[in-house]
Amino acid sequence: MKKEVLKVVKIGGKLIEDDAKFAEFLGDFVALKGPKILVHGGGNLATEITEKLGYKTQMFEGRRITDADSIRVILMVYGGVINKNIVAKLQGLGNNAIGLSGADGLSIVSKKRPVKEVDFGFVGDVEKVNSEFINSILKQNITPVFSAISCTEDGLLLNTNGDSVAAEIAKAMSSIYETELYFCFEKKGVLGDAEDDDSVIGIITRDKYQKLLEEKVISDGMLPKLHNCFQALENGVKNIFLGDFRLLKEESVYTKISN
16 A cells, blocks of 8 residues: 655745745645645844853864753744744644644654764764654644654754754654655755756765765755755655755745755
8 A cells, every 4th residue: 555645834034034035935835735844043143142141062073062041042933923823823824733843642752862073062963763653643634843853762953954954854654654854944945056946956865975075066055954954765755855945836946856
């Protein structure tokens, strides 16, 4: 028996902050048929509020170091302001939704990242996803909206990379559904030339990926995203697409990740 298709869509913080583009994206998301899950970021707003409160934002190689002050801001911004606004907008468009973090139903269980050369603080790496809990929500025709917050089994909330959250959810749900993973961000896809927004690479296979790495075509910010993509493909995810806020439209320009 053929599995039902589940779409897991990750939207970046920069698109959320652009009201017109975000409204268009949400309209396309609501129009998707069948079960779907939305995962969102929000790092820019977290940084803005952190600085307004007089705290210092610390980064290492593009990744946020989350100290005790930062985790409180992240919980407020990701789990509160952004998450509930998205849920409310979906409800306004007739799409029943529920806002969740990894703590709800222990849906996204993580472990605190170990200290090596850098102490990332309250940052989590996903260990497992409660697919049965998430499926129980989908079966009620409710769309889960996940913030990038996970939880340890002993109840510690942790900041977690949003792309990783989306990929881990898609991988876990592939045991129940045929899962497709969509990464919506500010670019039309993976670019062959960082200075040319129209230089979208249509298909990236693993061999092509290795060649692009060797030629240093891929920017540092795209590397972890593509790493998540290939990990997901190897663990049951059927199709992966990367593009801008128009990614969910049939005629959109995008990059497809393929084995």
